[in-house]
Amino acid sequence: MISTQAWADAQRLWDFQQMGHEPRPCSVAIGLGSHDLGVADTTAELYHRGMAPVIVFTGATSRTTRERMPRGEAEHYRERAIELGVPTSAIIVEPDARNTGENLRFSRALLEARGIPVSSALLVSKPYEERRAYATACEVWPEVEWVSASTPMCFAQYVDSLQDVHLVVDMLVGAQQRLEVYPRQGFMIEQPIPDDVAVAYERLKAAGFTSRLVAEEAR
Known part of the structure; x- marks a missing residue:
């Protein structure tokens, strides 16, 4: 107590921390890796609602996820999304990022390498980190219009x-x-x-x- x-x-x-953004269709959804599989659940739900045609799950492991997610946060997110009906072809895994800045920089590099144009992005984070994630994304990738999202609770x-x-x-x-x-x-x-x-x-x-x-x- x-x-x-x-x-x-x-x-x-x-x-x-809540940005109060209304989810809308974007070029991509980026699920930020963490201990919280709810991020993967919400990203999958947004995909099924037609809010993004492709998903990037990004994240390696940290001291809080090493035991729970030994294959890496992004990989565990991918597995969860597939369980929830997201096709494998719609998911890109970025397995190396270890902080929010790297999440965004490495995701950008993967999308550019695949020739996927991005003008807007759903940024899916834990509920208590919406504003932190948004502020980081605006600094790292200012050309994109960012829409914050998290599990509604x-x-x-x-x-x-x-x-x-x-x-x-x-x-x-x-x-x-x-x-x-x-x-x-x-x-x-x-x-x-x-x-x-x-x-x-x-x-x-x-x-x-x-x-x-x-x-x-x-x-």
């Missing part, structure tokens, strides 16, 4: 899905920190941060939700 104040602050960060539902509220809040705090740090390092475009979001973030840090923070000089 966490305090009522911490829950309210985490809810504020969650709400800020509220903060409480996501906590229930992971059964670890402290981990979810830690991840929210980490995502928020990157919105502040990474623009200064050239990794993403700047996002105006409302005062109440900044206050919520500082309060959660002071309360000890810091396991997903990065050193400001690190990528």
Whole structure:
């Protein structure tokens, strides 16, 4: 359990991460690798709705996915999407990326190598990282019109899905920190941060939700 104040602050960060984009048909859907197979589920659903003719799943492994996804995040996403009825021919696997910037750069290179023109893209991420993913994509590939997407669920539902509220809040705090740090390092475009979001973030840090923070000089 966490305090009522911490829950309210985490809810504020969650709400800020949501971009509020309405999915629409795009040139491609890019599913960003992570521990969350819900990204693959949502990308497959968008494909079946006719929102993209081709999917790129991108991601190697990380310390949080190495055991659960030994063949790599992108490959496990591909297998999941095929289980959900997406044809193999519609899926491109990018197996090497280890951060969001690489997800976008490596996916771009694969699409260009295959001669697939991209003017717009559905960017499918975990719900608490929509804004972070969007800001990175706009920096790395500014020529594309980005439409953010994630599994539609509220903060409480996501906590229930992971059964670890402290981990979810830690991840929210980490995502928020990157919105502040990474623009200064050239990794993403700047996002105006409302005062109440900044206050919520500082309060959660002071309360000890810091396991997903990065050193400001690190990528």
